[in-house]
Amino acid sequence: MSEPRLRADAADNRARIVEVAREVVAGSEELKLNAIAKRAGVGQGTLYRHFPTREALLAEVYRHDVEELVATAPALLAEHDPITALARWFERLADYARVKRGVLAAVEVGVWRDLTARSLGPIGEALTALLDAGRAAGVVRPDVDARDVILLVGYLGRLEEQEWDTRARHLLQVVLDGLRARP
Amino acid sequence: MSEPRLRADAADNRARIVEVAREVVAGSEELKLNAIAKRAGVGQGTLYRHFPTREALLAEVYRHDVEELVATAPALLAEHDPITALARWFERLADYARVKRGVLAAVEVGVWRDLTARSLGPIGEALTALLDAGRAAGVVRPDVDARDVILLVGYLGRLEEQEWDTRARHLLQVVLDGLRARP
DNA sequence: CACGCTAGCGGACACGTGTCCGGTTGTCAC
DNA sequence: GTGACAACCGGACACGTGTCCGCTAGCGTG
Numbered sequence: 001m002s003e004p005r006l007r008a009d010a011a012d013n014r015a016r017i018v019e020v021a022r023e024v025v026a027g028s029e030e031l032k033l034n035a036i037a038k039r040a041g042v043g044q045g046t047l048y049r050h051f052p053t054r055e056a057l058l059a060e061v062y063r064h065d066v067e068e069l070v071a072t073a074p075a076l077l078a079e080h081d082p083i084t085a086l087a088r089w090f091e092r093l094a095d096y097a098r099v100k101r102g103v104l105a106a107v108e109v110g111v112w113r114d115l116t117a118r119s120l121g122p123i124g125e126a127l128t129a130l131l132d133a134g135r136a137a138g139v140v141r142p143d144v145d146a147r148d149v150i151l152l153v154g155y156l157g158r159l160e161e162q163e164w165d166t167r168a169r170h171l172l173q174v175v176l177d178g179l180r181a182r183p
Numbered sequence: 184m185s186e187p188r189l190r191a192d193a194a195d196n197r198a199r200i201v202e203v204a205r206e207v208v209a210g211s212e213e214l215k216l217n218a219i220a221k222r223a224g225v226g227q228g229t230l231y232r233h234f235p236t237r238e239a240l241l242a243e244v245y246r247h248d249v250e251e252l253v254a255t256a257p258a259l260l261a262e263h264d265p266i267t268a269l270a271r272w273f274e275r276l277a278d279y280a281r282v283k284r285g286v287l288a289a290v291e292v293g294v295w296r297d298l299t300a301r302s303l304g305p306i307g308e309a310l311t312a313l314l315d316a317g318r319a320a321g322v323v324r325p326d327v328d329a330r331d332v333i334l335l336v337g338y339l340g341r342l343e344e345q346e347w348d349t350r351a352r353h354l355l356q357v358v359l360d361g362l363r364a365r366p
Numbered sequence: 367c368a369c370g371c372t373a374g375c376g377g378a379c380a381c382g383t384g385t386c387c388g389g390t391t392g393t394c395a396c
Numbered sequence: 397g398t399g400a401c402a403a404c405c406g407g408a409c410a411c412g413t414g415t416c417c418g419c420t421a422g423c424g425t426g
């Protein structure tokens with residue numbers, strides 16, 4: 001289960017890649033992988049070994065943000081009824097997704113990776129907690145899981161900037177209604 | 184409104200490109216654009232002039248299927264109540280989407296193109312008809328349009344083959360419930 | 367410290383996409 | 397028919413992605 005521990009230079013390279021990637025997305029330049037490699041002073045091979053896909057890199061870059069997002073779930077549940085908590089959580093997700101497009105991809109890949117590994121993983125746990133609470137209260141339909149929800153809100157990633165204001169929040173509401181238990 | 188009419192050779196090339204593309208997708212080979220160009224006996228420039236994006240080509244390739252899909256909407260409305268009609272239409276869409284992945288992209292780009300051109304276009308009209316009927320009967324929420332729905336069902340395009348059976352239909356139901364008018 | 371084994375390196379390469387532009391060829395007016 | 401002009405052609409090119417593999421150098425051992 002525990003990683004075989006990286007060699008010193010490898011860990012170094014990995015860290016430098018992530019750092020450069022973070023700078024790049026922070027400057028809202030687009031993420032060109034071989035450029036990242038060059039700027040990090042490593043070959044492409046190195047980059048691709050550490051992060052087999054673009055999403056893997058994004059997942060690492062946004063890990064902090066994702067963890068932040070995950071952390072809000074319990075707090076929301078403590079303060080609100082399950083449906084409201086879920087709604088609020090969606091809003092947070094939307095806020096992230098708007099500014100940092102990559103975060104959505106990171107979440108998607110994360111949930112998928114985790115679910116197939118049969119361990120929910122942080123995001124899965126957060127979402128599952130929200131869903132479970134709703135189910136327990138009889139306000140969320142019993143037949144949906146974290147992956148389902150992620151699939152549904154995935155439209156956020158395909159939204160054009162200009163239609164964000166009119167559609168993002170609004171469709172989140174539609175999704176939420178779909179997740180409710182049918183009376 | 185009417186296209187300026189193509190030059191003879193241009194029309195010819197265009198037709199041949201589409202034909203080849205159709206063969207390729209029929210053989211379930213993947214669509215490599217420059218390969219299409221070569222097999223159609225034209226340069227890439229020509230291909231890209233006729234179809235600026237991959238989606239544009241797919242839209243043409245699947246136009247027939249899409250029109251078929253569109254045509255079912257009135258029939259469904261005549262036979263069923265609006266919600267059932269919408270549900271059935273979703274199922275058709277899912278059937279297409281499963282077999283011909285490209286059709287989803289074609290629908291998405293079509294709806295988007297049409298909506299921005301302020302003329303709904305065939306798919307938009309079909310969906311709008313379904314939604315309107317539901318609205319009129321008070322069973323569909325009044326604040327959603329065709330683009331909204333397409334965005335929501337877009338998850339079909341990101342579904343892994345293996346999870347299709349467990350999730351596709353099921354999530355369609357969730358979306359449908361979300362589209363219902365709140366009692 | 368020296369040695370060897372192997373994890374890790376990194377850049378050349380193969381491939382797909384999409385653009386650009388000099389040359390060609392339909393088409394229409396006369 | 398013929399000329400001229402625009403529409404159209406097509407392939408070279410620039411770029412990004414992802415793979416592969418011969419070489420390098422970190423790290424544990426004696």
